[in-house]
Amino acid sequence: xxxxxxxxxxxxxxxxxxxxxAGRRGPRPAGQATISRVAEAAGVSRATVSRVMNGSPxxxxxxxxxxxxxxxxxxxxxxxxxxxxxxxxxxxxALVVPDLANPLFQSVLRxxxxxxxxxxxxxxxxxxxxxxxxxxxxxxxxxxxSDGLVLASPRAPDERLRALGDRLAPFVxxxxxxxxxxxxxxxxxxAAGIGAVVSHLTGHGHRRLAYLAGPDGSAGNAERxxxxxxxxxxxxxxxxxxxxxxxxxxxxxAAAPRxxxxxxxxxxxxxxxxxxxxxxxxxxxxxxxxxxVSVTGFDDIPFARYTTPPLTTVSIPQSELGRxxxxxxWGLMNGEGGGYNVRYxxxxxxxxxTGPAPG
Amino acid sequence: xxxxxxxxxxxxxxxxxxxxxAGRRGPRPAGQATISRVAEAAGVSRATVSRVMNGSPxxxxxxxxxxxxxxxxxxxxxxxxxxxxxxxxxxxxALVVPDLANPLFQSVLRxxxxxxxxxxxxxxxxxxxxxxxxxxxxxxxxxxxSDGLVLASPRAPDERLRALGDRLAPFVxxxxxxxxxxxxxxxxxxAAGIGAVVSHLTGHGHRRLAYLAGPDGSAGNAERxxxxxxxxxxxxxxxxxxxxxxxxxxxxxAAAPRxxxxxxxxxxxxxxxxxxxxxxxxxxxxxxxxxxVSVTGFDDIPFARYTTPPLTTVSIPQSELGRxxxxxxWGLMNGEGGGYNVRYxxxxxxxxxTGPAPG
DNA sequence: ACGAGGTGAGAAACCGGTATCTCGATGCGG
DNA sequence: CCGCATCGAGATACCGGTTTCTCACCTCGT
Numbered sequence: 001x002x003x004x005x006x007x008x009x010x011x012x013x014x015x016x017x018x019x020x021x022a023g024r025r026g027p028r029p030a031g032q033a034t035i036s037r038v039a040e041a042a043g044v045s046r047a048t049v050s051r052v053m054n055g056s057p058x059x060x061x062x063x064x065x066x067x068x069x070x071x072x073x074x075x076x077x078x079x080x081x082x083x084x085x086x087x088x089x090x091x092x093x094a095l096v097v098p099d100l101a102n103p104l105f106q107s108v109l110r111x112x113x114x115x116x117x118x119x120x121x122x123x124x125x126x127x128x129x130x131x132x133x134x135x136x137x138x139x140x141x142x143x144x145x146s147d148g149l150v151l152a153s154p155r156a157p158d159e160r161l162r163a164l165g166d167r168l169a170p171f172v173x174x175x176x177x178x179x180x181x182x183x184x185x186x187x188x189x190x191a192a193g194i195g196a197v198v199s200h201l202t203g204h205g206h207r208r209l210a211y212l213a214g215p216d217g218s219a220g221n222a223e224r225x226x227x228x229x230x231x232x233x234x235x236x237x238x239x240x241x242x243x244x245x246x247x248x249x250x251x252x253x254a255a256a257p258r259x260x261x262x263x264x265x266x267x268x269x270x271x272x273x274x275x276x277x278x279x280x281x282x283x284x285x286x287x288x289x290x291x292x293v294s295v296t297g298f299d300d301i302p303f304a305r306y307t308t309p310p311l312t313t314v315s316i317p318q319s320e321l322g323r324x325x326x327x328x329x330w331g332l333m334n335g336e337g338g339g340y341n342v343r344y345x346x347x348x349x350x351x352x353x354t355g356p357a358p359g
Numbered sequence: 360x361x362x363x364x365x366x367x368x369x370x371x372x373x374x375x376x377x378x379x380x381a382g383r384r385g386p387r388p389a390g391q392a393t394i395s396r397v398a399e400a401a402g403v404s405r406a407t408v409s410r411v412m413n414g415s416p417x418x419x420x421x422x423x424x425x426x427x428x429x430x431x432x433x434x435x436x437x438x439x440x441x442x443x444x445x446x447x448x449x450x451x452x453a454l455v456v457p458d459l460a461n462p463l464f465q466s467v468l469r470x471x472x473x474x475x476x477x478x479x480x481x482x483x484x485x486x487x488x489x490x491x492x493x494x495x496x497x498x499x500x501x502x503x504x505s506d507g508l509v510l511a512s513p514r515a516p517d518e519r520l521r522a523l524g525d526r527l528a529p530f531v532x533x534x535x536x537x538x539x540x541x542x543x544x545x546x547x548x549x550a551a552g553i554g555a556v557v558s559h560l561t562g563h564g565h566r567r568l569a570y571l572a573g574p575d576g577s578a579g580n581a582e583r584x585x586x587x588x589x590x591x592x593x594x595x596x597x598x599x600x601x602x603x604x605x606x607x608x609x610x611x612x613a614a615a616p617r618x619x620x621x622x623x624x625x626x627x628x629x630x631x632x633x634x635x636x637x638x639x640x641x642x643x644x645x646x647x648x649x650x651x652v653s654v655t656g657f658d659d660i661p662f663a664r665y666t667t668p669p670l671t672t673v674s675i676p677q678s679e680l681g682r683x684x685x686x687x688x689w690g691l692m693n694g695e696g697g698g699y700n701v702r703y704x705x706x707x708x709x710x711x712x713t714g715p716a717p718g
Numbered sequence: 719a720c721g722a723g724g725t726g727a728g729a730a731a732c733c734g735g736t737a738t739c740t741c742g743a744t745g746c747g748g
Numbered sequence: 749c750c751g752c753a754t755c756g757a758g759a760t761a762c763c764g765g766t767t768t769c770t771c772a773c774c775t776c777g778t
Contacts, residue, residue: 045758081443082734100469110459125484127472280665306639308667404728441764
C-alpha cells in the first residue's frame with residue numbers, strides 16, 4: 001500500500017546513475033509546495049522568494065507580484081519547521097501549570113492564549129500535576145520547545161528554581177516570588193488578602209477561626225497559613241484551628257464535619273472550591289451559613305458569585321495576570337529588562353456567606 | 360553588550376581568509392552543544408552520534424558509551440527544531456476549542472494534555488472564540504504547527520469542514536458529527552440526553568417547559584433544541600417556551616425573570632453554567648427550587664454537584680472524551696484507520712433541583 | 719588462503735528556509 | 749566620459765539533525 005518512490009524502476013537515460021542523491025525520505029505532507037518549487041515556478045531564486053515572503057522592500061514590485069502569484073497558485077505555505085531551524089526561534093511560548101482543573105489557572109491560560117494568539121504565537125500547555133520534582137523537568141522541556149515560559153510552579157523548592165533560572169530564561173514566574181531570581185514574578189499578596197478576611201471576620205465578632213488548608217507544599221497555602229498564624233499571635237483572643245484539607249470541591253465537602261466539630265464560628269478556606277464544597281457540606285449537616293458559621297474563600301472564581309449563599313471571597317485579577325504575564329514575557333523575549341516584580345493587592349468581596357458571629 | 364562572534368579579530372594564520380563562511384547568525388541559546396560538537400568530543404562522526412542518541416543497535420557498545428559520556432559532559436540536548444525538519448514531524452498535537460472558559464472544554468483539555476504528555480508529545484492550545492470563520496483558519500494554522508488536531512468547532516458550517524477535511528487531517532472532531540467527513544468524531548447523543556430530561560420531568564407531572572437556549576450557531580444547542588421541539592410535537596399537552604439565553608452563568612442569571620414570567624414549571628438549561636445562574640437568579644426572586652420550579656442542566660461540570668440545590672443534569676464523559684480523542688488521533692497519526700464515529704450516550708443524574716410539578 | 723557475505727561507521731545528501739556575500743547593471747558626480 | 753557608490757537579485761553557506769550510500773575490515777566457508 002505504500003506509494004513507490006515515484007521514479008520509474010529503471011532510469012532509461014540517466015548516465016549510469018553515478019553517486020545518485022542519497023537521503024530520500026521525509027514524509028512531506030502530500031507534495032506540499034516548497035520554496036524551491038515556488039522559485040522555479042516564478043523563475044527566480046529561492047532567496048528572492050524568501051525575501052518576498054518576508055516583505056523585504058528591496059524587491060522589484062513586478063518580481064514580487066510574480067512570486068506571490070506563483071506562491072498563491074501552488075498554495076505555498078512556508079515550512080514552520082524550516083523557519084524555526086533557520087531563525088533559531090520556535091514562535092511559541094509555553095505555559096506550565098500544576099493543575100488544569102483549577103479555575104485559577106484556567107483564566108490565566110485564557111488570558112495568555114488570547115494575547116499569544118494576537119501576537120501570532122503558538123501556545124504550548126503543560127500540566128505538571130504529578131510530581132513536584134516533575135514540575136521543573138517539564139518546565140525545562142517545555143522551554144526547549146518554545147521561546148519563553150510562563151511558569152506557575154507552586155511546589156518546586158526555591159533553590160531548584162534559582163539553580164535552573166538561566167536555563168529557563170526568559171520566563172516569568174506566576175503566583176509566587178523567589179528571592180534572588182532574576183525572572184520577574186507576578187504574584188498575589190496573600191498576607192494582605194488573609195488580613196482583609198480576618199479583620200472582616202473579627203469585625204463581626206468572630207474569635208474562633210478554622211483554616212481549611214490547601215495542598216502541602218503549595219507556596220500559596222504556605223503564605224496564607226503563615227499570615228493566619230501571625231495574626232493569631234498578634235490578636236488577643238484569636239483562636240485558630242488548622243484543618244488539613246486540599247484544593248478541590250470534594251476536599252472542602254469532606255471537611256464539613258470536622259469544621260462543626262472544632263467549634264469554630266468562621267471558616268477560612270484555602271480557595272473558592274474548598275469553600276464551595278464546605279458550604280454544601282454544612283448545608284447537608286443543616287448548619288446555617290452565615291447564621292451559625294461564616295465561610296470565606298479565596299480567588300473569586302466565576303462560580304463564587306453563584307454559590308448559596310454567594311461566597312465572600314478574596315478577589316484576585318486572574319486574567320489580568322495572564323495578560324501581564326504575556327506582556328512581561330514579550331518584553332523579555334525582545335531583550336528588554338523584565339521590570340520589577342509585582343504583587344497584586346487582592347480585594348475582599350463581601351457577599352452572603354459571612355455575617356456576625358452567633359451568640 | 361552583545362557577545363562578540365568569538366574568533367579572534369584577526370585570523371593570524373588563516374590563508375588570507377578566502378571566501379570565508381557566509382551565514383553567521385542564529386542566536387543559538389548560549390553556546391548550546393550541537394551534535395557536531397559532541398561528535399568531535401567523542402571522536403566519531405555526527406551520524407554515529409545520531410545513531411547513539413536514537414538507540415540504534417548497530418553501534419559498538421564501547422563507542423556508544425563514549426558518545427553518551429561526551430553528550431553528558433557537554434549536556435547536549437538534540438535541537439527539537441532540527442529534528443522536526445529532518446524528520447518531517449513536529450512532535451506536537453493541537454487542540455482547538457471555541458472557549459477556554461467553558462468547563463466542558465477544560466476537562467477535554469486536561470485529558471488530552473495528560474495523554475499527550477505521557478506520549479512525550481507537546482500540546483498546542485488554541486482558542487477560537489472570536490469569529491466563527493476564524494475557527495477554521497485557526498484550525499488550519501494550528502494544524503501546520505502540529506502533527507494532528509483535535510477540533511471542537513461548534514459553529515463552523517458543515518461544508519466548510521468537509522472542504523478543508525483533508526488539509527486538516529489527521530484530526531478528530533469533538534462534540535459534533537459531520538456527514539461525509541472521513542475524520543472520526545466523538546460526540547454526545549444530545550437527543551438522548553434531552554429525552555431523558557424530558558421524560559424525567561414529564562414523569563413528575565411537568566407540562567410547561569422553558570428552554571434556556573445556548574449560543575446561536577452552536578451545534579450542540581441546535582441538536583438539543585431540535586430534540587426538544589420534536590418532543591413537544593410528539594407529546595400531547597407538552598408546551599415548550601424557548602428563551603434566548605447563552606452559555607455562561609450571567610446569561611442564566613439574567614434569564615431568571617423571564618423564566619418566572621413565562622409561567623413554566625420546569626426549566627431545561629442549555630448547560631450547567633446557565634442552570635446554575637438561573638438557580639441563583641430564581642433564589643433572588645424568592646422562587647423555590649424545586650418546589651415551584653424545577654431546573655435541569657447539561658454536561659455535569661464538577662460544580663453541578665455543589666449548587667443549591669444540587670443540579671439534576673445530564674452527565675457526559677468529558678475527560679473520557681479527551682482521552683479517547685487522543686487515542687483516535689494517535690491511531691490516525693500512525694496510519695491506522697480512524698475507526699467509527701462514536702456517540703456517547705449521556706446519563707441523567709437526578710439530584711435535588713428537580714421535583715414534582717406544583718399544583 | 720582466497721573470495722563471498724556481513725557489519726559497523728564515516729561521508730555526504732538531504733529537510734526547507736534565511737542571511738551573507740558577490741556580482742552585474744544602473745545612477746551619478748567630477 | 750569614466751570611475752565609484754548603489755541597488756537588486758542570484759549563489760551559497762549555514763541552522764542541526766537524519767538517513768542513505770559506500771567502503772574498509774572481519775569472519776567464515778571450502
